[in-house]
Amino acid sequence: MSEPSTSSAILDTVAVVARGLWSVRWSWYLSWLGRLIALPLRLLWIPLSYAASFFLALCAPAIYIASYLWSCVRVVLSFVASLEFGTAAAIGIICGLVVGVSSSLITTNLGMYDDAEGGDEQPSDKSDEKASRDLSSAPQPFLETDWYWDASPVRHRRPSGLLSQTIHEEDDDSDL
Secondary structure, eight states: OOOOOHHHHHHHHHHHHHHHHHHSOHHHHHHHHHHHHHHHHHHHHHHHHHHHHHHHHHTHHHHHHHHHHHHHHHHHHHHHHHSTTHHHHHHHHHHHHHHHHHHHHHHHHHTOSOOTTSTTOOHHHHHHHHHHHHHHHSOHHHHHHOOOOOOOSSOOOOOOGGGGGOOOOOOOOSOO
C-alpha cells in the first residue's frame, strides 16, 4: 500500500477533532456555567425586589393619579384621531398657538408696540384737528351758516404689533 498524502492526513486529524467535540455534552457544561453566573444575580435580585415593591407601594397613589390623567389624555387624543380632519385641526391649533406666541415675543422684544402718547395717530386725525382750528379762528356768522361733521368721540385704535400688518380677506358674495 502507498503512504497517505498530506491532505488526507490533515483531513483525518480534523475528523478526529470534530468527533471529539461532538462527543462532549455541551448542554450540561453550558447549563452549569449559566447557573454559576446566575447565582450572584439571584442574590442581588432578592433585596432589590423587596425595595422595588416597597417603593411601588409608597408611590401607588401618584401612579394611580398619573394613570388616570394619562387615560383622559388618551381619550381626547383618540377622539381627535377618529375625526376625519383631526390631524388638520391639531396642526392648525398648534400652528396658531406658535404664531401667536412668537408674534407676541417678537413684538415685545423688538419694541414694536404703540406709544402711549398717541404716536399712532393717522393723517386723517391731524387734518381734522387742522380743520377745527381753522373753524375756531373764523368769524362767528360764517360758522352759523355752514354745516360740518363733528369728529367722532370714539377713537378707533389700530391694532399693535404684527396684527396690524395682516391682510384680512373678505368673503365674495358672487357665485362666480
